[in-house]
Amino acid sequence: xxxxxxxxxxYSKESLPLLGKLLVDGKYQSLWDYDTTVLPRKVRKWRKxxxxxxxxxxxxxxxxVDNNPxxxxxxxxxxxxxxxxxxxIIMPFPFxxxxxxxxxRSTTLxxxxxxxxxxxxxxxxxxxxxxxxxxxxxxxxxxxxxxxxKFLLPMYIKGAWFAKPTTMAFAITEPEAGSDVEDxxxxxxxxxxxxATPVNGGYLLNGTKVFISDGAIADQVTVFAKIKGEEVDSWxxxxxxKCMKGFSAGRREKKMGQRAADASELIFDNVFVPRRNxxxxxxxxxxxxxxxxxxxxxxxAAMALGHARGAFERALHFCNHNYYMGKKLIDYKxxxxxxxxxxxxxxxxxxxxxxxxxxxxxxxxxxxxxxxYASDMAVxxxxxxxAIMGDAGIYHEYGVEKxxxxxxxxxxxxxxxxxNRYAIIEHQYTTDVAIDTI
Amino acid sequence: MDTLSQATIAEFEQLTANFCxxxxxxxxxxxxxxxxxxxxPSLVDEACAIGxxxxxxxxxxxxxxxxxxxxxxxSNDAIQSSLIMLATLAKTCASFAFLVHIQGIAANILxxxxxxxxxxxxLLILYDGLFPPYYSLLCNPSRIPxxxxxxxxxxxxxxxxxGYNPQYAIVFLPESTGWQCIxxxxxxxxxxxxxxxxxxxxxxxxxRFNSKITHSMSADTHTIEMLLAYFWLGLAAxxxxxxxxxxxxxxxxxxxxxxxxxxxxxxxxxxxxxxxxKANIEASKRALVTFELVDSSAVLKHAAQTRLTATTLCSQAxxxxxxxxxxxxxxxxxxxxxxxxxxxxxxxxGGSPFFMKQYIAQMEMEE
Numbered sequence: 001x002x003x004x005x006x007x008x009x010x011y012s013k014e015s016l017p018l019l020g021k022l023l024v025d026g027k028y029q030s031l032w033d034y035d036t037t038v039l040p041r042k043v044r045k046w047r048k049x050x051x052x053x054x055x056x057x058x059x060x061x062x063x064x065v066d067n068n069p070x071x072x073x074x075x076x077x078x079x080x081x082x083x084x085x086x087x088x089i090i091m092p093f094p095f096x097x098x099x100x101x102x103x104x105r106s107t108t109l110x111x112x113x114x115x116x117x118x119x120x121x122x123x124x125x126x127x128x129x130x131x132x133x134x135x136x137x138x139x140x141x142x143x144x145x146x147x148x149x150k151f152l153l154p155m156y157i158k159g160a161w162f163a164k165p166t167t168m169a170f171a172i173t174e175p176e177a178g179s180d181v182e183d184x185x186x187x188x189x190x191x192x193x194x195x196a197t198p199v200n201g202g203y204l205l206n207g208t209k210v211f212i213s214d215g216a217i218a219d220q221v222t223v224f225a226k227i228k229g230e231e232v233d234s235w236x237x238x239x240x241x242k243c244m245k246g247f248s249a250g251r252r253e254k255k256m257g258q259r260a261a262d263a264s265e266l267i268f269d270n271v272f273v274p275r276r277n278x279x280x281x282x283x284x285x286x287x288x289x290x291x292x293x294x295x296x297x298x299x300x301a302a303m304a305l306g307h308a309r310g311a312f313e314r315a316l317h318f319c320n321h322n323y324y325m326g327k328k329l330i331d332y333k334x335x336x337x338x339x340x341x342x343x344x345x346x347x348x349x350x351x352x353x354x355x356x357x358x359x360x361x362x363x364x365x366x367x368x369x370x371x372x373y374a375s376d377m378a379v380x381x382x383x384x385x386x387a388i389m390g391d392a393g394i395y396h397e398y399g400v401e402k403x404x405x406x407x408x409x410x411x412x413x414x415x416x417x418x419x420n421r422y423a424i425i426e427h428q429y430t431t432d433v434a435i436d437t438i
Numbered sequence: 439m440d441t442l443s444q445a446t447i448a449e450f451e452q453l454t455a456n457f458c459x460x461x462x463x464x465x466x467x468x469x470x471x472x473x474x475x476x477x478x479p480s481l482v483d484e485a486c487a488i489g490x491x492x493x494x495x496x497x498x499x500x501x502x503x504x505x506x507x508x509x510x511x512x513s514n515d516a517i518q519s520s521l522i523m524l525a526t527l528a529k530t531c532a533s534f535a536f537l538v539h540i541q542g543i544a545a546n547i548l549x550x551x552x553x554x555x556x557x558x559x560x561l562l563i564l565y566d567g568l569f570p571p572y573y574s575l576l577c578n579p580s581r582i583p584x585x586x587x588x589x590x591x592x593x594x595x596x597x598x599x600x601g602y603n604p605q606y607a608i609v610f611l612p613e614s615t616g617w618q619c620i621x622x623x624x625x626x627x628x629x630x631x632x633x634x635x636x637x638x639x640x641x642x643x644x645x646r647f648n649s650k651i652t653h654s655m656s657a658d659t660h661t662i663e664m665l666l667a668y669f670w671l672g673l674a675a676x677x678x679x680x681x682x683x684x685x686x687x688x689x690x691x692x693x694x695x696x697x698x699x700x701x702x703x704x705x706x707x708x709x710x711x712x713x714x715x716k717a718n719i720e721a722s723k724r725a726l727v728t729f730e731l732v733d734s735s736a737v738l739k740h741a742a743q744t745r746l747t748a749t750t751l752c753s754q755a756x757x758x759x760x761x762x763x764x765x766x767x768x769x770x771x772x773x774x775x776x777x778x779x780x781x782x783x784x785x786x787x788g789g790s791p792f793f794m795k796q797y798i799a800q801m802e803m804e805e
Contacts, residue, residue: 067634178764180697189699211765254471256768256775263769326583334796379757383782386636387792391598394636394783401636404782408760409768416764418707 031343035350039113042099046089046110050117053084062122065260066402070252072260074128074217075165081129082165086114088156090133091140095152097160108295109357112302116350119306120313123406124260126303131213131261133299135168137292138222138237142280150276151220151239169218171209171266172289178211181224182293182415183422187232187286194268196225196236202275203227205238205268208250211413215264216249218242223268224285235285239277246271257405290364297367297414301353301374304410305346308374308381311403312342315385318398329388338388342381349374365427368420375410375417382407442503442515447522450503454490454523458530465531471770472639473533478602481534482541482558490523491541494548494555501549506542506668508549514731521675521726528679529686532780535679536638539672540600543665544608547619551655561604561625561645563597564669564788565611573800576666576738577659579612586611588651593620595647598633602641609647610657610665619657622649637779638787667741669788671729674748677784678722681752681759684777685715688759691772708762715758718751725751739801746794749785756781 005011013026036044057080065072081087085097089110092100098110111133118126139151158164172181180190194207205225215221219242227234240247250265280288316339319329329335356363356370382404386393393400411417461484465473485491492504502509502516505523509516520542527535544560565582575582586595588611595609607622622628629646689712692703702708725747731737760767760774767774785791 173765176696178697178766183698186698191696254770256770256779325581334792338792383753383785384792386782386786387790390790390793391787393790394786396634396636401782404636405779408757408778411761412765412768416761418711418761421707 031347035347039109040099040102040105043102043110043113046099047113047117049084050086050114053081053086054117054121057081058118058121058125061125061260062402063396063399065122065124067396069124069259069262074260077125078129078132078165078167079163082159083163085160086129087132087165087167088159089114090136091148091152091156095148095156097156105360106357107360108298108362109354112298112353112357115299115302116306116309116353119303119406120310121306122260122310123303123307123403123409124258126306127213127258127261130299130303131170132168132218134170134292134296135214135218135220135222137170137295138279138288139239141288141291141295142237142284144280147279166220167214167218169212169214169221169266170292171212171215171221171223173209173211175208175210179416179419181232181289183419184286184290184426185422186419190232192226192232192235194223194225195228196238196273197228199272202277203236203238203273205240205246205271205273207268209266209268211253211263212266213261213263213413215266216252216262221266222279223266224289225268227283230283233286234283235289236282237279237285237288238273239279240268240271240273244271244273256408257402258409291362293414294362294364294367297371297420298353298356298362300410300414301349301356301367301370304371304374304378304407305349305353307403307407307410308342308349308378309346311382311385311400311407312339312346314398314400314403315339315342315389315393318389318392318400322392335388338384342384345377345381349377363427365424368415368423368427371410371414372417372420372424375407378407378410379404441513442509442519447515447519450519451522451526453488454526457485457488457490458527462527462530462534465534466773466776468771471773471776473531475602475640478534478537482537485538486558490527491538491558492545492549493541493558494545494553496554500545504542504545505538506546506672508546510546510668511550511664512731514729517671517729517731518727521671521729524672524675525679525682525726528676529683532676532680532777532784533638533641535676536600536641536672537602539669539676540641543668543672544606546668547608547661547665548621550661551619553621553653555606555623557605557623559601559603559605561599561601561607561628561630561643563599563607563609563645564666565597565609573738573797573804575612576662579617580614582612584612586647591651593647593649593651597645597647599643599645600641601643604628604630604643607645607647607649610662615656617657617659617662619655619661620651621653621655622647623652624649635783636786637776637781637783663738667738670741670745671726673784673787674722674726674745677749677752677781678719678726680777680781680784681715681719681722681755684756684759684774684781685712685719687772687774687777688712688715688762691763691766702762711758711762715755718755718758722748722751722755739798742789742794742798742801745789746791746798749781750791753781753785 010026088096089098092098092103155166176191180186196203221240223238223240246269248267250267253263353370356366385400489499492500492507505520524535540562604625609620611618627649631644633642695702725744760778
């Protein structure tokens with residue numbers, strides 16, 4: 001369709017003088033490659049590595065696990081991801097594998113970049129690997145060096161040197177408190193039921209958490225509980241180990257998408273947690289929770305972007321390999337128009353996410369903007385991909401409908417998109433939003 | 439042409455609602471979020487016996503006024519009645535409504551050709567090359583590339599079709615002289631492979647024919663157009679029913695779920711979602727109600743517009759309703775995720791919005 005003729009970009013460049021040739025771009029390379037070049041060198045390396053990993057290990061597993069998630073053993077994949085350094089990327093050396101210099105400019109960019117690559121191949125397996133970082137984040141944000149030395153250092157050494165992964169999960173959601181614990185306005189009246197009762201040497205945890213990603217497979221869980229007799233401002237983060245007496249995983253939810261990662265109920269029945277397992281300060285849980293969400297939302301946005309990119313790539317492959325009336329689908333102008341529209345959205349989402357990651361500290365409003373925009377666009381792009389494929393769009397075998405199922409969850413978790421809109425205004429209320437322009 | 443009063447149409451709606459309440463409700467349970475297929479034969483028998491499903495048999499209760507029964511050929515009222523029955527069924531289960539819809543279309547084809555059958559379960563194949571359904575191809579099927587062979591009254595062909603455990607098959611094929619409609623009353627020689635789909639699961643097959651043709655009849659463009667129009671309208675009606683029930687569920691949920699110290703029905707963002715869903719559903723219903731039989735080419739354009747509007751709006755409505763449930767909406771237990779999948783499937787099946795828009799534009803250009 002597009003012939004590389006004398007009017008094309010490449011050849012028209014040849015007629016320019018030397019300096020002109022240097023100033024114009026005559027290359028034909030993918031947008032993925034263009035985007036990669038704007039990243040810091042070490043992050044570029046992680047992006048390429050994540051792409052290679054996801055093609056090698058995630059792609060073949062994706063359809064199998066989506067069809068039958070309950071017989072899937074995630075440990076080999078987690079072990080491999082740990083060996084490649086992905087499970088410790090939330091911190092730089094000596095606590096993790098993240099590259100130091102880019103990390104000092106942006107704590108979340110490296111995780112966001114690998115999240116997109118993983119989620120392009122499979123939403124469920126991406127969540128399985130990335131939910132671990134959510135569990136680790138309270139340890140990091142506690143800012144307590146002894147905590148880092150006690151928990152993060154051994155985790156990194158075990159993983160990096162002995163390829164023995166420690167999987168973590170993050171437990172805030174409760175049956176009666178979903179959105180409430182992700183929003184500072186709702187939290188005041190939240191019906192929080194998991195309580196910590198002070199006893200000699202520590203606390204007894206009681207109650208139930210629900211929808212906990214990786215809850216059933218995690219070795220350690222960062223659990224948030226209020227002190228008995230007090231309100232949500234007493235929320236405290238506790239590190240609970242799988243082996244602790246009274247702690248168990250209950251029902252595993254049957255989800256529409258992202259099925260490879262479990263969403264489990266966690267039951268705390270008089271679980272004794274020693275005082276040394278408090279993460280951060282006593283009654284410092286709410287601040288940790290809010291900031292963990294601010295850190296994780298750009299990553300969820302990157303996952304949404306990955307789902308959408310996966311749908312786009314599969315639809316593109318379909319259009320390149322299927323004919324209609326003797327002509328490849330890709331050669332129809334209307335298909336090209338739709339594909340271009342999807343690419344515009346993909347690029348704008350990626351730029352929004354990378355922009356939101358361009359700070360050392362996660363910014364609440366930018367994180368929420370990225371999350372809401374990326375997840376809404378992802379659902380739209382997946383629907384567009386299904387639409388250009390016609391009936392084939394709804395077949396499991398092409399994987400596009402799976403991308404839609406996966407993407408739909410990104411509009412819900414890490415605070416629904418409605419809650420995130422409140423978070424944007426809450427953060428900006430006394431600054432830009434309130435500027436008197438008259 | 440018989441006409442139906444509004445009261446009679448309401449009676450059909452009530453009949454269908456009673457069937458849903460008494461029998462169809464048990465078809466979906468926590469172990470079978472997409473329907474318990476072992477119950478399907480008895481449900482189909484019952485729906486045939488009370489006249490919801492049309493059958494190509496003059497003595498069958500649904501022959502005249504079942505979904506796409508004989509009267510729908512030239513009566514607007516009968517079409518409205520079919521649409522209402524489909525929407526009512528879809529409030530309980532979109533898959534069952536889709537099956538009734540497919541059976542109705544198959545029966546309608548046979549009735550139009552003065553054929554009778556006692557069989558229940560058809561396999562309906564609308565030739566793959568017809569999709570996207572460009573208008574020029576509908577009128578000139580000779581332009582469609584042929585991917586079947588027909589010799590000595592045998593058909594060798596692979597295609598995608600809709601149905602459930604089919605007992606007979608109806609296949610539309612393009613020929614140099616026009617459309618041909620082929621009927622098989624023996625499906626033993628058809629290899630069927632279920633295709634896993636996003637929603638409306640278990641009713642889509644890849645069928646491989648190496649079969650003797652029972653009967654062959656030519657189908658004029660008008661017939662094909664009418665059948666496509668029924669097909670699209672039915673999808674719109676089912677989507678409207680699905681969205682309506684999703685909305686009802688969401689409303690119930692907002693009266694039970696507490697967040698922010700009160701029921702979520704008092705939260706502004708939840709009200710916005712529900713308001714948007716309600717407006718979309720009402721617009722979709724109105725699009726269906728205003729459908730009228732006019733001259734043949736305009737019928738298909740009108741049906742395409744109705745389908746595009748209704749399925750797009752309903753898909754948005756269901757996604758809004760799912761959002762009201764938060765994390766619970768994403769789990770199979772509440773049944774909302776199924777409605778989301780079903781509605782998105784109805785949006786794409788047999789001509790996605792992308793192709794519908796082009797089709798409508800082409801029809802406009804023709805005029």
